[in-house]
Amino acid sequence: MQTTRIIATVANVWRQPENIAIDTLALTNTGLQPWLAQLTDADTVTLEQDNRIVTQALFNDVFLVERFVNGWAYGYVLDQTDARHPQGYPGWVWAAQLSTVPLPVLTGPTVTIRWGFTPLLRLDGRTLLTLSLGTELPVISSKDHRYYTVQTPLGTGKIAKRATQFTFKTANLTRGAILVRLGEEFLDLRYLWGGVSAYGFDCSGFVYSLHRSLGIRLPRDAQDQIEQGGAIDLADAQPGDLCFFAHDHGHGAIHHVALYAGDGWLLHAPTPGKHVTYLQLASTYLRDELVVVKRNW
Known part of the structure; x- marks a missing residue:
């Protein structure tokens, strides 16, 4: 295995190393907005149906490369756990989005981006x-009152200290309530299959990214996330708890996860073609598919 780091704002991790014309813009390092802008809702549905994107990796994430093939790298996103692959979440990344330059090992603090973008x-x-929400960087210096000096795979840089803080007051909020309040900042953001960034989320990517922003590590996918945390009765659920849903009235495969927002409401990234939204549990078919409520905060 070769250790590399992501040097794109966000790198899509693909199921197969294909360069489909509509996805060419997704192979740049400077962000996904031009690619997303030309995707129709029908295109986003196709992403799921064909399972073209399996996840995403953020700038500075470690990607363990198993092999390079024709400009692509097959490997594993180290920080995204997957029960089937102990090395990390598997898939293909465009090799130009990777840096193979070793970085010095820093033992000091790291900071996490808590704004959508900075x-x-x-x-x-x-x-x-x-940089997108959830990006993590080692701190070289914090002496400047406005900026952190940080280590990156593109060299030493700096980021605004305020971008590592929440945009809202947290003094009277539980960590669970902070998860919900942070999630609200992405209301109406279009669903993106495989998404774990502020450009778009799928259901498990949404809760993964929110927890990551608080320093809480969850597995990448809902079927693995359900194995983590403590079980809570629905009657005792609090904002920030996770509600898991399965086919066949809760007896089949896990197909969805949502953030409990309080008073019977869910906050979630629903399905392709939809947007991050609130949903009242009692008024939807999901009420009959609820498997368990888990708390990780």
Whole structure:
């Protein structure tokens, strides 16, 4: 295995190393907005039906490469656990989105981006890249009152300290309530199959990313996430708990996870073609498919 790091704002991790014309814009390092802008809702449905994207990796995430083939790298996203693959979440990444340059090992603190997006700056103040929610970087120095100096696979940079803080007051909130409040900032964001970034989420990517932003590590997929955390009776559920749903009236395969938002409401990324939204559990078919409520916060 070769250890590499993601140097794109967000790198899609593909099921197969294909360069479909509609996806060419997804292979750049500077962000996914141009690609997403030309995807129709029908295209986003096709992403799921064909399972073209299996997950995403954020800037500076470790990607363990097993082999390179024709400009692509097959390997594993180290920080996204998957029960079937102990190395991490498997798939193909466009090799130009990877850095093979070893980084010094820093033993100090790391910081996590808690805004949807924020610029990564060069030391002279010019923008190097845009970072997404959940991006984690080692801190070299925190002496500047406005910026952290950080280590990145593109060299030393800096990020605004305020971008590592929530945009809302947290003093009177539980960690679960913080998860919900953070999730609200992505209301109406279009669902993206495989998404774990502020460009778009799938259902498990949504709860994975929110928890990651609080320093809580969940597995990547709902069928693995259900194995983690403590079980809670629905009557005792609090904001930030996770509700898991299965086919066949709760007896089949896990197919969905949502964030409990309080008073019988869910906050979730529903299905392709839809957007992050609230849903009242009692008014939907999901009420008959609820398997368990879990708490990780």
